[in-house]
Amino acid sequence: MEIRADIHLGDSRERLRLLADDSVDLIVTSPPYADQRKNIYGGIPPDEYVDWFLPISEQLLRVLKPIGSFILNIKEKVTNGERSTYVMELILAMRKQGWLWTEEFIWHKKNCYPGKWPNRFRDARERLLQFNKRKKFHMYQEAVMTPMGGWANTRLKNLSDTDKTRDNSKVGSGFGKNISNWLTRDKAYPTNVLLLATECGNKKHSAAFPESLPEWFIKLFTKENDTVLDPFMGSGTTLFVAKRMRRHPIGIDIVPEYYDMVRCRLQPIERSLFDLEEHREACAP
């Protein structure tokens, strides 16, 4: 079965109203940071950022399924030698709005671009804030396990006394079960710090993160045929990855050029008639 993709041209504050309550499994997005990408999105001053974002996060809270997660990629701007505090203020405000701030993942960028400032080093990380509606949400941890260190190899050969002692300390029933868990183990669960390489190619699309980033979260929080939403799709990385992984992508962007580009590359099966009429000729090769 072909994966359906929905993309919308317009302001997320308006277009999100078209989505049904409790209908999205995962939201992954990277909104314009304060005062960044001014030429494209108009630029939001740091002290207005929270007020600008709250109506959107309110809609996102409505459309997210109770078992779903919201991953927000955001970064503080440095102004006048000081880090802005609008990200922290946004977290506090979103909690008042009803969101749970579950976790802050850090994307540790191994090879970020060089640069030098008199009193500051290069920024080699990005925040990936996880918000939830409820304390219980779907998480498929096994999907993102990483190969284990050499430690496991020796472990498999013979179990140490420590294992036996620790296992003995439990109530007798659980003894055999745990040992068998260890024997098949060759992978470890990851941490909340992601060590991914950046993709340096693709100069066409600005501010795109590497595919491995949305891929990791899509693996972790969804299964096939689930729904993935990006209300600031930009060049559409999240949507392409979702479609390849057989999740239903939904994307919104206010910039017609992005909309056209994503529409042509995504080749969605269904889209609104309005969108078709308005941008029919854009897909010409």
Add this chain to the structure above:
Amino acid sequence: MEIRADIHLGDSRERLRLLADDSVDLIVTSPPYADQRKNIYGGIPPDEYVDWFLPISEQLLRVLKPIGSFILNIKEKVTNGERSTYVMELILAMRKQGWLWTEEFIWHKKNCYPGKWPNRFRDARERLLQFNKRKKFHMYQEAVMTPMGGWANTRLKNLSDTDKTRDNSKVGSGFGKNISNWLTRDKAYPTNVLLLATECGNKKHSAAFPESLPEWFIKLFTKENDTVLDPFMGSGTTLFVAKRMRRHPIGIDIVPEYYDMVRCRLQPIERSLFDLEEHREACAP
């Protein structure tokens, strides 16, 4: 010339008053986190943490030189499935107190605490918040540059099995490509993400953080004969490193056992008579 070391036994709120205005070049400290180390420091609840810390940071603001820096190692705890917000609230409160929040370094811990939970991964990072009095401060960036050629070689040799396995496992991570990039340069500036392991295990003096952590900041923010203060010295890691690097260490701790241990190992040239009388016998081998 021998390096003078000053250590004090008592509450930082009181003992910091003994220090002169604008007298310290660098403060590096790791106070007890909220609800942690209850058996040693009593444990401060998250919602009281800001009020507890502000009198201390007020004193620190007074004693720091205008060109100095304050590095605060802290992390928020997870309670009831949600991350605490007290660190963010502390940053906002310290800005009102007059501090500039210049930067947030990330300590990416290679060996973080194990464990598995249904909806959470292991926490592999700590925050290292940099605060300043003024926008202009001393920073010796060249001191922490890493020589590229040699660094890449030793780095490759010392790379643990885990690193190799995980790097190879990533599709198109471009690891080899990065190496070739490194080799063409002599030295490179580091980033704001530090990848270090904790020093645990059977070592005599197991410390909360590894020596390389304070060492990095001491190199970056001070030169020889400068003054380094740790108002929560604990086992004294920061002070030992500072003394070895020929900076004047000043330490405070409220726990007599820590005080005695640091005093004996540091062998300070000068200390107060009170301290001598009270704890004379503690240095016996």
Add this chain to the structure above:
DNA sequence: GTTCCGCATGAATCGATAG
């Protein structure tokens, strides 16, 4: 002397059980 292997131990977090 190297290398290999066993081992204790962390600023952890959740859920169940107990007061």
Add this chain to the structure above:
DNA sequence: ACTATCGATTCATGCGGAA
């Protein structure tokens, strides 16, 4: 209902003894 305590889970590291 609410807080304190306890058990179960888990993995990278450096040290020390063995090969």
